[in-house]
Amino acid sequence: MIKKIPVERLRPGMFLHNLNSGWMSHPFLRNRFLVTEESMVEKIIGAGIHELYIDTSRGLDDADAPTEAEVNQQLMEEMQAAVSSEAPYRCTTVAEELPNARRLRARATRIIRSVMQDAKMGKAINLEEVNQLVGEIIESILRNDSALMLLLRVRAQNDYTLVHSVAVSAMMVTFCYALNCDRATLHQAGVGGLLHDIGKVRVPVEILNKPGRYTEYEYDVMKRHPKHGLEILQMLEGIPHEALDVALNHHERLDGSGYPHGQGRETISRMARMAAIADVYDAITSDRCYHTAMPPTAALKKMWEWSRHHFDPDLMRAFMTAIGIYPVGTLVKLESGRIAVVVEPHEHEVLKPKVRAFFSTHSNLHIPTQLIDLSRPFGAGGGDRIVGYEDPRKWNLDPTRYLSDAP
Template identity: 45%
Template sequence: MIKTIEISQLRIGMYLHALPGNWTSHPFLRNRFLITAEEDIRKITDAGFSRLEIDTEKGADVHVASQDGGGENKAAPTAHGSSVTLAPVTFTETPASLSDELARAKVLISQAERLVRDLAQDVRLGKLVELDRVEPVVEGIVGSILRNPNALLVLLQLKKKDDYTFLHSVGVCALLTAFCRSVGLSAETTYHAGLGGLLHDIGKASIPDEILNKPGRLTEAEFDVIKTHPEAGHAMLARVPGLSPIALDITLRHHERCDGNGYPGALPGPEISELAKMAAIVDVYDAITSERCYHRGMTPANALAKMLEWSKVQLSDEHVRAFIRCIGIFPSGSLVRLASGRLGVVVEQNSENLLKPTVNVFFNVKSNTYIKPERIDLASSGAAEHERIMCAENPQRWKVEPHRFVEVGQMT
């Protein structure tokens, strides 16, 4: 039941159904969330609101809060009968170290992959996507990218072939969020683009597994079935209350191409939205750099070179170049060979010189042995004298596992 209350009646345990105004008029990423702390109430009060709407089916009612003394932290029920505390996330850009953010990013990836897996199962059973379940995960991804974009992008770049089906959606969400941020789009637009990124392939839940997971080349008839997933996903999500037009557009148009040879609408470039063009680039990049049972992933550097070729016809040249500026010539998570003959994993970008990121080195190709891990900032004066990136490398060539060395000192 939706009820309007005075700000003075707001208590911990209540579930806000709506905050007045748009998403940027208050310090929270969502208009709907569970009140879990006095700090939440203070921020809402400081924002100047006098009345609010609460949902008494998802949280405490006015009289319940009074009986409990206003201090009980209640959890919002979910459609699965369990409960989960959905704490509001403040939209900030407070930087975090790579080490600190990696720990959070690992948890986020696990949660997001599980969510995408559950959503696909729910859709197959005919259930609607529940926005309340998706929003906190996207908030977490947006927050992580704002604190330190390298952490999520490093870990997602290092995913294995068995992880692709569901982690692809997580990767598109994170990459699109980082892309939006790098080109200066608003916080609200970035957030809704992230929602679209996470949900963009939800229509694949309607594709038979024998086609979706076929370990070989698809027939023309099978590819025609695959091409139905944007419209299927759009139809599913159009029924979800509160989902933004941005997310719907990304879902429907992420396979459109600037030469008019995309699908489902075969739209020419001028008729494709900016965000759909950006989503298409991110979707292609994550797909061609991922290991799958029937496809060996390209190195990130080779993938970007290939996408520059495609930008002459299929992809937006302007946006491909902006994407490269966003993630770097050697993106975080890339394996590179240095002039010294050492291999390292890229862990941080240098915005002033994309050819000189920070690298964790861990392997010597001359002796074909692991070495003591070392963090090298290639933009520093000391490194510039003798070290530079010679080329990108494929981990399979050297039988190394770069993910073990994202943090210096982790040699197991």
């Protein structure tokens, strides 16, 4: 049985099932192993890990610890209670905005590739072009924030850094919009998100794209990229202070376990706290050479769990409200036993989106597609509810095939 314990209750003889931290942020070669001596416990505590999961079938038990299933149920209940029922206003549908978003995604990827190349060659970044692009991202988000975000989840591994930069920019704009920030703040956040990883151009490509665990030296090299980013951006006349802040501090954590300076909650700005959330969310929902993408809802659940120590809980609530616990493109299971894909968020109730059902878990067969508005009662196009999210790989299904206008 898998159980969750605070690190203070870890002792030799327990079998670690999951260190409950980012794969790159702990000093062990594996996530799962038997704790054989007290020095291993001290090393785990020293890595800044607060809570972890043990496998009681392979090691000692903790009778008072909750099971993984109990923890997951509690987390989902907390998330649903935490999000606001009022989603950001959208003046167009996802289907209407998708053509504009598709063109913008292609243009944004070209521009950030050029920006990265100029920075790598020591040339001046075209800030005017960056500002224009961020303006276009803002306009798309204000029309419908889900369309561009859906397209940015579709990417190749070799384009990760480029699309990641655009995705974080779009998420930062969406985040600020949900917080009712003014247009100037939306723009500053968008620029900060677009350029937050610019310092990676100074990281050797063999480290940047390494498929396995970093050595201590390689991790130290990677952790320099926020300072490199600050140095590059400081050379630009007219760069917003917020962009400098985001580039330097997007890997800082509230418990002081982040880098490059190990700041705590008293000194990390709100913009940098927002960037930390957007950066991690996009990273863990993306396929990498060393990491398989998590479904969006699973990623939010894990980040909500981490927010007790790493992220600002109030900002996590705002972020989940902004993008939805079940974002467009998410595969969900309905109470009826059908599998559906989320096709449109509800304008007022984030937990009751429109979905398109296309598969039955009872017959294990595809069924005629049906558009369901979960905010409506039975007989009026609704009458069902989400009971959980699903991993498309489990069912060997591609949910984007069932969107009205698939990317």
